[in-house]
Amino acid sequence: MYKGASHKIWSVLMVSPFVIFFLLFWLLPLAFGAWISLHNWNISSGNLGFIGIENYKSILTPGTLYYDLFINGLKNTLYFVVISVPPLVLISLALALIIDNLPEKFKPVYRTIFFISYSISVTAVSAIFLWLFNGNGGYVNNVLESIGIISEPINWLGEQPYAWVTILIATVWWTIGFNMMLFINALDEVDGSLYEAADLDGAGAFSKFVSVTWPQIRNVAFFILIMTVIASFNLYGQTRLITAGGPEQSTNSLIMNIQTSVFSMNQLGIGSAMAIIMGFIMMLIIGFQYWISYRNKE
Amino acid sequence: MKLTKLLALVVSVFLLLAGCSSGSSSDSEKTKDGKIKISFINGFTGGDGAYMKKITEAFNASQDKYVVTELQEKDHYTKFKSGDYDLVVVHGNNLETYKQDGLIQDIGPVIKKAGIKESDFHQAGLDIAKLEGGMYAVPLDIHPLTMFYNKDLTAEAPKTYEDLKALNTKLQAENKDTYALGVPSSGLVEFYMLMIAAQNGVELKDGEKLNFAQEKYADALMQFHDMIWKDKVSPAKLGLDGEFQTFMKEAKEGKAYQTAVALTGPWFYGAAKEKYGDKLGVAPIPQIGSELASYGNAHTIALSAKVEDDQVKEGIAEYLKFMFTPENLLNWAEGGQAPVHLATLEKIEADQEKYQIAYQNSKQFENYVNPPQVYQFGEQMRYMNESVFGKLVTTENFTKKDLMKELEKASKTAEQIAKTAPQK
Structure with a gap:
């Protein structure tokens, strides 16, 4: 239909909205952030000059204010990534498998039930979990005491490991629906004749999952794993609103600490440098995951 | 379309958008x-x-x-x-x-x-x-830190720490789930720590920084620990805004604590008035330290x-x-x-x-x-607010020696923050 120069013009026009928005809202801010990280940039007083890698040095030198802020945030975030990624992937896979095996008429109902929590804002989720896990007269404590599991109230939000448990439960409840939907779509794509063949060979449910389902959904599972790691690294709303970073700064995530350095301490240069280092760490972890996946494929 | 034309298009869009933004x-x-x-x-x-x-x-x-x-x-x-x-x-x-x-x-x-x-x-x-x-x-x-009291539990507003202790003894005799007041582990704790400094004549400002590592201040702060673990005028481990949340609760056999008094922020007045109506009393905070002083x-x-x-x-x-x-x-x-x-x-x-x-x-x-006038007061206080007070009131066997260590760390952080002030 389109030929020659006209074809090229149309191609450029079609792709230009993406290119422009990519430049404006991704590449340009990224480059600007990297540039700011090399400056002594104060939110109040503005750019106080180029200082090279001094911000990075401050963040990575033990004993400095920014080192403590960065390392504390990084430790807490990594801890959350480790405890949250397995349940977020495995529970969503289990839910998807359960729904996949339900009669057709029930599938949309359960899909909606499990997915609906994902549509709620983090503010509402936090309010619900604050009420449920209140240490003094909260719903969860009341239920556990009534059925005799605990004899005295648990300080869910003010003591570890309970604070992390609360954050984890809230996160799983809130976001599990998204991963589950991706798994359901992947399961829908699995060729039904493969299961029939496995049935003829006398394969059980576990054997069918290992030999038929998993190889077919592995690529999607890997994508979900990466997306979940990224999402867990970006932990902010739940710890800001449910535990306020406590107890004793143990749930202060890296994003929260970057925000503190920029908007409370006014150190935009330091905050940008922290964000760049965080980006590198995420890239390293995801690169490592890619490498593992690539090696397994081979 | 040549690359230069494409670039010209992108630059034009940038300029257009830049033109749309408001300049100061x-x-x-x-x-x-x-x-x-x-x-x-x-x-x-x-x-x-x-x-x-x-x-x-x-x-x-x-x-x-x-x-x-x-x-x-x-x-x-x-x-x-x-x-x-x-x-x-x-x-x-x-x-x-x-x-x-x-x-x-x-x-x-x-x-x-x-x-x-x-x-x-x-x-x-x-x-x-x-x-x-x-x-x-x-x-x-x-x-300032304000006192709310429930007139059903105490007809008079307590004026001293001794009054609070006496009230607590009376309430505990009637119901084990009712206390005189609640000490939170986070939330309004900055007001608590500055109030107790003011009521004990402790000057935290030291030049451009806050110096928490003072024996006198450690003694003053230990009172909050004792209020929970020794005198037991407050339930333990109340968490964020615990002073107000507990004041608004109703005692429920072993499942919920209630307090007669809340030392809290005046912004909670609307909610408290809605619940208690005429039964809500408001008064200046009692003297908990060695002298009467208020902070907020x-x-x-x-x-x-x-x-x-x-x-x-x-x-x-x-x-x-x-x-x-x-x-x-x-x-x-x-x-x-x-x-x-x-x-x-x-x-x-x-x-x-x-x-x-x-x-x-x-x-x-x-x-x-009034609050000490230092650069980045909130940041100089951050470690105290987010870490020290929580440890102080939630750890039963927390000693003055443990507290001094924490106060030294908080002072060191405050000093580093003070150094980020613009050069005069």
């Missing part, structure tokens, strides 16, 4: 009907916001020369730093930081134009707004350093003159705040029932100790 200007802006615009940003997003709006709207209705655009934002400090506003509400403990960062200017000449004198304010408010080199804000109110934060109205235009300054003077008229400022007291404007205080005293919380809090002005 020190010149006065005018509305279509020729009124000079004054922008005012504050963080009054709670119940008090409507009362400030009422004052602003009344001013705008009275004016044919100026119009004040009031913006109420939760994160108003960030917006102020990155935007272009003429007036800003700054908390008393942030004023020194804003001054050192060059974000605000001496408001003395403007209030002089408005006919407002220093003698129009209570000394407690003036002490907050006057910094080295001038008057950097108009003091609006002080919101304050709202002040500061003038942006960007304001240069004389017409805008004149408009601001008119607005302040209107606001600091008792009939108008009474709206602020109705919103639950205690103004430091003396003529308004007289009106509040004359109608104590109507302005219950404003009146009770104004009684605390006499022994009010």
Whole structure:
């Protein structure tokens, strides 16, 4: 239909909205952030000059204010990534498998039930979990005491490991629906004749999952794993609103600490440098995951 | 299309978008009907916001020369730093930081134009707004740590720590789930720590930094630990805003604690009044330390350093003159705040029932100790707020030696923060 120069013009026009928005809202801010990280940039007083890698040095030198802020945030975030990624992937896979095996008429109902929590804002989720896990007269404590599991109230939000448990439960409840939907779509794509063949060979449910389902959904599972790691690294709303970073700064995530350095301490240069280092760490972890996946494929 | 043309297109879009953004200007802006615009940003997003709006709207209705655009934002400090506003509400403990960062200017000449004198304010408010080199804000109110009490559980407001202990003994004898008061592990803990410093005569300001590592201060703070673990006047491990949450609960056999008294922020007054109605008592905080003193934060109205235009300054003077008229400022007291404007205080005293919380809090002005004026006060306090107080009140076998170690760490952090101040 389109030929020659006209074809090229149309191609450029079609792709230009993406290119422009990519430049404006991704590449340009990224480059600007990297540039700011090399400056002594104060939110109040503005750019106080180029200082090279001094911000990075401050963040990575033990004993400095920014080192403590960065390392504390990084430790807490990594801890959350480790405890949250397995349940977020495995529970969503289990839910998807359960729904996949339900009669057709029930599938949309359960899909909606499990997915609906994902549509709620983090503010509402936090309010619900604050009420449920209140240490003094909260719903969860009341239920556990009534059925005799605990004899005295648990300080869910003010003591570890309970604070992390609360954050984890809230996160799983809130976001599990998204991963589950991706798994359901992947399961829908699995060729039904493969299961029939496995049935003829006398394969059980576990054997069918290992030999038929998993190889077919592995690529999607890997994508979900990466997306979940990224999402867990970006932990902010739940710890800001449910535990306020406590107890004793143990749930202060890296994003929260970057925000503190920029908007409370006014150190935009330091905050940008922290964000760049965080980006590198995420890239390293995801690169490592890619490498593992690539090696397994081979 | 050649690459150069594509680049030209992208650059054009950037320029177009850049052209759409508003640039900052020190010149006065005018509305279509020729009124000079004054922008005012504050963080009054709670119940008090409507009362400030009422004052602003009344001013705008009275004016044919100026119009004040009031913006109420939760994160108003960030917006102020990155935007272009003429007036800003700054908390008393942030004023020194804003001054050192060059974000605000001496408001003395403007209030002089408005006919407002220093003698129009209570000394407690003036002490907050006057910094080295001038008057950097108009003091609006002080919101000190306030005592609420449940008249069903205690007819009289406790005045001393001994009163609290006696009340606790009485309540515990009746019901094991009812206590005198609740000590939170996070939330309003900065008020608690500064209050106990003030009530024990501890001076935290040490040059440009806060020095927490003082034996006397450790002794004073240990009282909060003892209130929970030794004297047991408070339940343990109450968590965020525990002082107020427990006050609002109803004791339930082993499942929920209730307290008779809450040492809390006056902003919780609306919720407490709704629950308890006439059974809610409000009073100045009791003497817990060795002397009576009160502590809290304050709202002040500061003038942006960007304001240069004389017409805008004149408009601001008119607005302040209107606001600091008792009939108008009474709206602020109705919103639950205690103004430091003396003529308004007289009106509040004359109608104590109507302005219950404003009146009770104004009684605390006499022994009010203001926040130490240091650069980045909030950041210097952060480790104390987020870590030290929590450990102190939630760890049963926490000793003074453990506390001193934490106070040393907090002081070291505060010193590092103080060093980030702009060079004078």
